[in-house]
Amino acid sequence: MSAPAGNKDRIAFDRVSVEFQTAAGPLRVVDDVSYQIGDGEFVAVIGPSGCGKTTMMNIVAGFVEPSSGAVLLDGRPVAGPGPDRGVIFQEYGVFPWLTVKQNIAFGLKLRANRVPQGEREEICARYMRLMGLADFADAWPKTLSGGMRQRLAIARAYSVRPEFLLMDEPFGALDAQTRSAMQDLLLEVLQAEGKTVMLITHSVEEAVYLSNRIIVMTARPTRIREIIEVPFGYPREESLHEKPEFGELRSHVRELVMKEYAVQARQRTRMSD
Amino acid sequence: MRRAFFILVPWATIVVLWYAIHYSGLVNPALVPTPHSVALRFWELAGQRLPRDIWMSTQRVFLGVTLGILLAVPVAFVLGWYREVRGFIDPLLNFFRALPPIALIPLVIVYFGIGETAKVVILFYASFFSGVIVMYEGIAQISPIYVRVARTLGARDFEIFLKVIVPLTVPHMLTALRVALGVAWATLVASELIAAQQGLGSLIQNAASFFQLDIIYVGIICIGFIALAMDLGLRAVARQLVAWQERIA
Numbered sequence: 001m002s003a004p005a006g007n008k009d010r011i012a013f014d015r016v017s018v019e020f021q022t023a024a025g026p027l028r029v030v031d032d033v034s035y036q037i038g039d040g041e042f043v044a045v046i047g048p049s050g051c052g053k054t055t056m057m058n059i060v061a062g063f064v065e066p067s068s069g070a071v072l073l074d075g076r077p078v079a080g081p082g083p084d085r086g087v088i089f090q091e092y093g094v095f096p097w098l099t100v101k102q103n104i105a106f107g108l109k110l111r112a113n114r115v116p117q118g119e120r121e122e123i124c125a126r127y128m129r130l131m132g133l134a135d136f137a138d139a140w141p142k143t144l145s146g147g148m149r150q151r152l153a154i155a156r157a158y159s160v161r162p163e164f165l166l167m168d169e170p171f172g173a174l175d176a177q178t179r180s181a182m183q184d185l186l187l188e189v190l191q192a193e194g195k196t197v198m199l200i201t202h203s204v205e206e207a208v209y210l211s212n213r214i215i216v217m218t219a220r221p222t223r224i225r226e227i228i229e230v231p232f233g234y235p236r237e238e239s240l241h242e243k244p245e246f247g248e249l250r251s252h253v254r255e256l257v258m259k260e261y262a263v264q265a266r267q268r269t270r271m272s273d
Numbered sequence: 274m275r276r277a278f279f280i281l282v283p284w285a286t287i288v289v290l291w292y293a294i295h296y297s298g299l300v301n302p303a304l305v306p307t308p309h310s311v312a313l314r315f316w317e318l319a320g321q322r323l324p325r326d327i328w329m330s331t332q333r334v335f336l337g338v339t340l341g342i343l344l345a346v347p348v349a350f351v352l353g354w355y356r357e358v359r360g361f362i363d364p365l366l367n368f369f370r371a372l373p374p375i376a377l378i379p380l381v382i383v384y385f386g387i388g389e390t391a392k393v394v395i396l397f398y399a400s401f402f403s404g405v406i407v408m409y410e411g412i413a414q415i416s417p418i419y420v421r422v423a424r425t426l427g428a429r430d431f432e433i434f435l436k437v438i439v440p441l442t443v444p445h446m447l448t449a450l451r452v453a454l455g456v457a458w459a460t461l462v463a464s465e466l467i468a469a470q471q472g473l474g475s476l477i478q479n480a481a482s483f484f485q486l487d488i489i490y491v492g493i494i495c496i497g498f499i500a501l502a503m504d505l506g507l508r509a510v511a512r513q514l515v516a517w518q519e520r521i522a
Contacts (some may be wrong), residue, residue, distance in 0.1 A: 008425070055385075061425060062424075062425075063421065080424075081421070081424040081429030082425075082427060083425070083426055085425060086425065087421075087422070087425040089421070089422070091418055093419060093421065093422040095419060095437070095517065096517050097420070097440040097441065097443075097515075097517045098440075098517075106423075106426060106436070107426035107427060110426060110427045110428050110429075110432055111427075111429065111432065112426075112427030112428070113427050113428070129465060140516070140517045141517075142517065142518070142519040156422075156426070157425075157426075160426055161429060225314040263466045
């Protein structure tokens with residue numbers, strides 16, 4: 001994490017297109033997209049909502065297959081979901097019938113990971129501490145706030161030691177203060193254990209603050225509009241938000257994204273005609 | 274103390290209304306026995322056939338519901354999980370569910386006689402069809418997000434079934450059990466009214482032949498209280514099993 005822009009490609013989109021079959025005929029969502037994410041990189045994918053960003057993440061996660069092209073993980077095509085890719089969903093997906101600790105231990109008890117009891121305890125304790133959940137080990141998720149549920153989802157994803165972290169609008173449902181705290185916590189944890197990260201977001205601020213590379217996508221069918229290197233190193237601090245360079249980059253990215261929103265709006269008007 | 278008071282108020286109101294009807298002169302008092310005469314009769318019967326009647330009826334309900342739900346669980350899993358199967362089984366299920374079990378009693382007597390088997394068969398039928406619908410609707414509504422999360426953590430199909438689907442189904446199983454119990458009690462009495470030597474239904478039926486209205490009341494009240502006790506018991510179990518559930522009250 002401290003030395004991003006690794007040279008080894010971990011995730012590679014190779015001319016990926018996705019079409020969904022709808023009642024009105026085939027709908028092209030992703031159109032011939034190619035890019036690479038290197039080892040230890042934090043890549044943010046940004047674009048107008050509903051453009052197909054989530055579909056791209058779902059291909060990496062193994063939930064969606066491309067109609068043409070391929071996504072390669074360390075050179076091999078993705079074949080279904082697996083514990084090497086931790087996924088954080090916007091709606092958390094915390095298991096309501098398990099306590100905080102049992103949620104974190106869920107993955108560790110699965111056959112695919114088979115972590116022995118002692119080590120399991122250690123891992124649970126470690127992530128509960130890191131995520132500030134230690135006092136809630138035996139609490140039901142229904143008693144937790146939105147921010148705590150999201151921390152729990154992150155702890156659970158981390159517990160099985162994924163090499164990749166895929167996040168789909170992870171902080172979208174949180175209030176501004178919690179969101180900002182969660183971003184700093186995420187950077188902190190990533191600093192401690194490097195991972196290759198793909199973040200889907202529609203917040204420009206979030207993309208610039210967290211990632212070392214931003215991929216701006218167009219309206220549907222989505223293509224790459226521009227790839228932007230973020231020149232700030234890690235670790236990053238809250239004060240970065242106030243720096244002029246940060247503001248300039250943010251304006252640039254926002255302008256690109258807003259243009260795509262405008263394109264999307266025109267598409268919608270045409271469709272309703 | 275306050276709580277006990279509020280629980281007793283509605284019951285006391287019913288008793289008062291009951292007396293009021295008896296003494297109002299609006300109905301022939303001979304047709305409405307007083308609460309105390311019913312209580313007296315209860316006391317008398319409690320030393321005679323009543324314990325045996327209660328035991329027989331409860332046992333039949335218990336057996337019928339247990340067997341019905343035991344079959345309903347796997348069937349509901351298949352129906353809830355495989356949409357294709359549901360498509361063509363659903364009409365069949367609704368056809369049989371619509372038939373009142375009471376209407377089947379004559380047929381059941383022809384095929385199974387008038388013994389214990391016949392009664393359990395009717396109760397089994399009633400519990401199965403009322404339980405299976407409640408359960409598979411619940412299973413079909415399980416949010417796919419949990420399955421997805423489990424898969425990204427490395428869960429395989431059987432692990433997803435055991436560790437995700439089953440726990441999420443428990444609340445629906447308990448609801449199905451409660452619905453089935455209610456339907457089974459309603460059906461039981463009907464089946465005992467027709468052909469039984471023992472049981473609360475036969476107690477009512479015999480009393481009717483001799484116009485012993487107070488005994489009919491004893492039978493009805495017993496059924497109500499046993500059903501209530503079973504439901505309370507089940508809800509106590511549910512509170513423990515699904516303490517994780519978010520609910521309004």
